[in-house]
Amino acid sequence: MPLNQTQKIIKAHLVHGDMAPGAPIALRIDQTLTQDATGTMAYLQFEAMGVDRVRTDLSVSYVDHNTLQMGFRNADDHRFLRTVAARHGIVFSAPGNGICHQLHLENFGRPGATLVGSDSHTPTAGGIGALAMGAGGLSVALSMAGEPYTITMPKVVNVRLEGRLTGWAAAKDVILHLLGLLTVKGGVGRVFEYTGPGVATLSVPERATITNMGAELGATTSIFPSDESTRAFLAAMGREADWQPLAADAGAVYDEEVVIDLSQLEPLVATPHMPDRVVTVASLAGLKVDQVAIGSCTNSSYADLKSVAQVVAGRRVDSTTDCMISPGSKQVLRMLATEGLLEPLLDAGIRMLECTCGPCIGMGGSPVSGGVSVRTFNRNFEGRSGTKDAGVYLASPLTAAMVALHGGFTDPATWGEAPAVPELPADVPSIRHLFVFPPEDGSQVEVQRGPNIVALQTFEGLPDRLDAEVVIRLGDDITTDHIMPAGAEITALRSNVPAISRHVFGRVDADFVKRAEAAANGVIVAGENYGQGSSREHAALAPRHLGIRAVIAKSLARIHRANLVNFGILPLILVDKGDYERLEQGGNVTIPVADIIAGGECAVALADGGSVRVRNDLTVDELEIIRAGGLLNYVRNARTR
Ligand code: F3S
CATH class of the missing domain: 3.30.499.10 (Aconitase, domain 3)
Incomplete structure (x- = not known):
């Protein structure tokens, strides 16, 4: 059967799963990248897995976000990133070298490769023909440890480009046009694959502008073919050996199609x-x-x-x-x-x-x-x-x-004639010598941490019977911002879980931290849609640090539920929403952990002798992950078995 380009790369990297849109698939990951704002946590998580050296073909740690802030924290972060990279086999790019996606395109991106990066604009590398996806720090850490990366098999949209850009219209206008057409939600669950005669008229950096902003469509990623322009770009970068041709097969089938006539576009x-x-x-x-x-x-x-x-x-x-x-x-x-x-x-x-x-x-x-x-x-x-x-x-x-x-x-009608589209000069200087490549054996490298870099603690697994206190009872629609507030001062503590944990629920209930610490084990009770909002991992990690072992809610937001699982917190849903009233703040509960089966129900005993029924929507694997104390423990245990 003829395949489109996305399907070809997925098929070549498929570890398990069925390639029907909507089904979960697990992919082997060739490359990872991080930037400094998300990288410190990704490397702390990688360290916590106990893996000595990265198992990808290539992992790069870029510093491009927090380069000029006042105070010691940035400098400490950068030193940690440099030393942890040398210790575990990761390439390090110092502050000032450039922006991660531009640098990756120039120096490391490869047609046909899979790339996972802890930055939402990682799809930029789709401009060179890579299948490049943005992910959370934990997913990047797992990819570095050689674990497959799980996504939902996307729909593939054929964006057919006709004609060529004229006048003052530029590559940016292609993606702005698409955003105007499809909106910021139009790409969810989709890969945008560019085809058609217009592709050959665009250089790799122009293509990368388009794939970069595919992230604004909410897309899984965007991708261009690897053709003679790609070869010329890689040759200019001194990397022609990384080139391979790649495109959809003739007759490949797509789930959806959009046609853009480049010659009709104007500045947007x-x-x-x-x-x-x-x-x-x-x-x-x-x-x-x-x-x-x-x-x-x-x-x-x-x-x-x-x-x-x-x-x-x-x-x-x-x-x-x-x-x-x-x-x-x-x-x-x-x-x-x-x-x-x-x-x-x-x-x-x-x-x-x-x-x-x-x-x-x-x-x-x-x-x-x-x-x-x-x-x-x-x-x-x-x-x-x-x-x-x-x-x-x-x-x-x-x-x-x-x-x-x-x-x-x-x-623009008054702007006169547009300048010619620039081409790369004949001699492109290399800055490869500015990257710090790791030693063959990093075991003697000392990882240097300032006071703001604190190694992740190892969490205990769940006991067979969990006696715990309801530390807080919340209403409906609690967001990750309520749980773990943002703001420059708090996010500066992102690599120091004990310190950032002091702010959990700080804007909702000033005494929460004190009560959570006083209880040996804590439970959060909440109304509808608990944890809606961002994918912030700290909204699960920090409560776990404070001893929260379970959440009992009327309903849970999808991404936060996944984060609770990853950090070993049991997400339970009330069978009868009316029982919410019976779970009082300060009350004791007993959860029969050993009796819980994936997708099943159980009774949570209350101190007054009664009980409330709860259900879970966990898979067998997710339940195992929670019992182990979270995904990091689960992976570490699997490796030592
Ligand atoms: Fe940096 Fe802005 Fe891109 S923060 S990685 S230049 S979206």
Whole structure:
């Protein structure tokens, strides 16, 4: 049977499962990547599994997020990341080298490979033909340990590209068009596979802009074929040996299809505060802009920045508009320098920032109060820029450059002729020597931890009979934000579970931590939809640290339920919702753990001699994981058996 490209890569990496959309599949993972904000926890989890050396073909630890904060914590994080990488066989990329996805594309991404990264824009590597997926830190840690990565078999959408881009339309406008069409929910459970004659007209960095923002569609990932353009890109990077041709078979079948005629696209913009609120640039003509920020993992390639240099050469950005550029990598920066392109950028009045994420996560470069900022980035959520009342508009580098020159939006029909799409220079400098490759044997390397890096404790498994106290009883719709509040001060403690645990339910019940610690074992009782919101692992990990062993709720949010399982907390659902009232805060309960069967019911005994019936929707494996005290213990036990 002819296969599409996604199915081919999945089939070549399938460990178990049936490739019917919606069914769980487990994949062998070739490569992993982490960035510093999520990496410290991923490596603490990897360490806790007791695996000496990574079992992937390649794992890379990038530092690109928190490079410029004040205080000791960043520096400590970076030193931990550098030493833990050397100890366990991981490549380390120091702060300033560049943004993880741009660096990965240039130096390590490989057509046909599977890549799991602890960053939601990992699908950027789909531009080079890899099947690249964003995941939580624990999933990355498991992949590094050689465990298969489990996902739901996605539907595959054929995005057929016809024609070629013309005028001021750019690769960014392709994905903005798709976002406007399908919305930020339109990609859930899907892989977007690009095909058709338009593919050959796009370079690998242009393709990567498109796959990068497939994340905003909510997609599992996005992927382009590996063709002669891919070969040329890899050859320019000195990695032609990594090339292999890859495309869908003739007659391959897809679940859905979208056709885009590239020649019909015009410059587009996503307006505040959602990437799918897409309008034409022309429709915004007259809107004054205070700031232009160019860069991020979406649009910081050499071609992106050269196109900006071409637009602004010999001109001056508007004196009331602050314009800044963060190059995607030192390779990009070096090419700009050697090709004489820094001069036109600097002479136009543009600021050059470090090769990092920077303003994308509000790490410097926040817009003025109530201001309008045009960014070449991928997200424009309220407050993400660091200025709560600023409006962020997402656009291509070409559009951003024209906006900077005019100090606001103007009609592209008045822009004159667009510059030619830049190609890579004949000699692309390598920055490979800037990566720290691990020694063959890392067993003698000392992992250095500052006070904010605390090794994960080993949790006990569940006893056959759990005597516990109801430490808190909550209402409906409790979010992961209620459980584990965010905010810069608290998230700075993410690698120090004992410290971050002091904040559990801090904004709901100031005495929760004290009561949880006083009880030998704790149970949380909750109403409907407990744990809705983000996939924050700490919302399960920190309560477990405080001795929470079970949650009894009317219903549970899906991702939080999975996190409870991963960290050894028993998720139970009330059979009769009316029994919620009988589970009083401070009351004692006994859970007959030994009698629980996957998908079954049992009676939880109350102190007054009565009982309430609870059920679970756990699989046999999930129940085993909880009994073992969580996924890390389960994997460690399996390895030592
Ligand atoms: Fe960094 Fe922003 Fe991308 S934070 S990884 S540049 S989405």
